[in-house]
Amino acid sequence: MSFFDNAVIILLLIGVSCFFSMSEIALAAGRKIRLRQLSSEGDIRADKVLLLQEQPGNFFTVVQIGLNAVAIMGGIVGESAFTPHIHAFLSSWLEGPWLDKTSFLLSFALVTSLFILIADLIPKRLAMAFPEKVAMTFVGPMMVCIVVLKPLVWFFNGSANFVFRVFQVQTARNDAVTSDDIYAVMDAGAEAGVLDKGDQLMMEKVFEMQTIPVTAAMTARESLAYFLLQDSEDEIKTKIAEQPHSNFLVCDEQLDTVVGIVNAKKLLIYLINGEKISLKDKNLVTNCFIIPDTLSLSESMDYFKNSRADFAIVMNEYSLVVGVVTAKDLQDAVMGAWSLPESEEQIIARDERSWLMDGVTPIIDVMRALDIEEFPQNHNYETIAGFMMFMLRKIPKCTDSVIHAGYKFEVVDVDSYKVDQLLVTRIDEQQVPEVLEIKS
Structure with a gap:
């Protein structure tokens, strides 16, 4: 064959190698979240890529068969294509055994460089930059290759699976999304400027609500303001003036004997109307929701949502009041410094x-x-x-x-x-x- 024929064959082999190299990287780097989104939009190519990702054995077997076959053929054709011409070019400066060896080495270096640069590095970097797009472009031809080379795929893939079973090696990839994965995505988004640092902090707090106990957000026992059934009207007014709150616990002789809660607005209405305040009035004191101190912030928020409450007493296993928590406390736990004035940070x-x-x-x-x-x-x-x-x-x-x-x-x-x-x-x-x- 002429030099032109050999050069065309080399270029064709490089093109085939590019196809396999880009397909391999694109399938491995393709993001499942993005592919599922494209699939939901009606792109059937994304479904095919997801199918190959779920069962990558046949795909990678075809890729390795193609890459190794092309590499061997490239070496054979390249040596015969370039060595004579390099030999003729160097014959004016070299002679004897050094001429043959140098011609062969330069031919080998030229072919290897072409395959490394054009058939390997460039296509793989392009596939890494646009993995989903490349994977969906090449998935059709790749599935055809899998069908055509099915006997070889069956033999090599079966042999590899046998080796894995003998050595008890797990080959299935765990694609379950963990909280660490989500944190990593949020960190990357914040670094790229897509996600604001404040938004990132709030989202992290939302995920942490499942592990943080409600006691971390409650008002502790020693900071509680409460009434006793035995308090006189003047004592009630004094406590309201000293510690203004929306709701007050009502207890019988001691904090741990809770009777209910009284709303400050109701007390204000009584005062405006000139009515006498009595904590023994059942129209004034209402029942209070009680939650255990073992609940997480997330569980507490679900409890508030289901019971339509905004105030609850937190009790421990000994039926002792350890604090109170409100819907605003849970909101502050998520919003963090956003919801707090500077003086309360x-x-x-x-x-x-x-x-x-x-x-x-x-x-x-x-x-x-x-x-x-x-x-x-x-x-x-x-x-x-x-x-x-x-x-x-x-x-x-x-x-x-x-x-x-x-x-x-x-x-x-x-x-x-x-x-x-x-x-x-x-x-x-x-x-x-x-x-x-x-x-x-």
């Missing part, structure tokens, strides 16, 4: 290396703010104050500190045995001990 940055934190700040918010992957045994506590108490193994006092993950957590304010505020400081790497350090 639980984490305030003093500078780039230090923060002031309320003791009741949920530990998951601390992890996010400081980019800490985990706290030790964090199933034992819910707030940063709980972390300090757990690590110190005592009731914290001022100046007690714990060093963890490159940060120093120091108690700066205690109110009646309650950790009210902490100072968190980032420590230089050379100052960070190898193990967690506790100072009290």
Whole structure:
């Protein structure tokens, strides 16, 4: 054959190799979410690509048969196509055995370079850039190849499956979408500017609602404002003036004996009408919903939605009131800093290396703010104050500190045995001990 004939054959082999290379990468890189969207829009090619992704054995067998066959044929044709011409070109400078060896090596290098560049690198990078489009373009011809080469596919694919069974290797890919996958997509969207950082934070909080207990969002027992059945009208007015709320618990002699709740608007109507206020009036005091402290934020929100309530008492297994939670509390847990005025923010940055934190700040918010992957045994506590108490193994006092993950957590304010505020400081790497350090 002439040089032109050999060159045409080489180009055809490169084209075939491009087809197999692009098909292989496109099928592997094609996003199922995008393909399912295209399928729902009526593109039957997306259905075919999804089918091949579910059963990739036959597809990859055809690809490997094609690539290896083309590579072998390219080497054979290339050597005979280019070696004589290179030999004739170099004959003016070289002679003897060096001429033959050099001609062969240069011919081999030329053919290999053409296949690496044109038949491998360029098509694969194009397929990575547009995986779904390339996969749907080539899926038809690829399915024809699978049918034509079915005997070879059956033999090689069956042999590979036999080897996998012998060594008990799992070949099925797990395509289940996890929360980590969703977080990664949101991070990528935020970095690309598609998703606002605030939106990303809110969406992460929505997913975390299934793991965060309702106690992280409630108003704790020691901060509750409540009435006793024995309170006089003047005492009721004083409590309303000192602690204005929309709803108040009504208890009999002690907090844990809950009778119901009273709405502040009803009390206002009574005062406007000049009627006497009596907490024993059943028209004034209504029943209150009670939820266990083991519920998550997500479960609590479902409870509020189904019962059409916006206020509930949180009780523990001993029937003791541990706090109250409202629909707004759950909303704040999702919206985070968006729904809080600046004066109520639980984490305030003093500078780039230090923060002031309320003791009741949920530990998951601390992890996010400081980019800490985990706290030790964090199933034992819910707030940063709980972390300090757990690590110190005592009731914290001022100046007690714990060093963890490159940060120093120091108690700066205690109110009646309650950790009210902490100072968190980032420590230089050379100052960070190898193990967690506790100072009290």
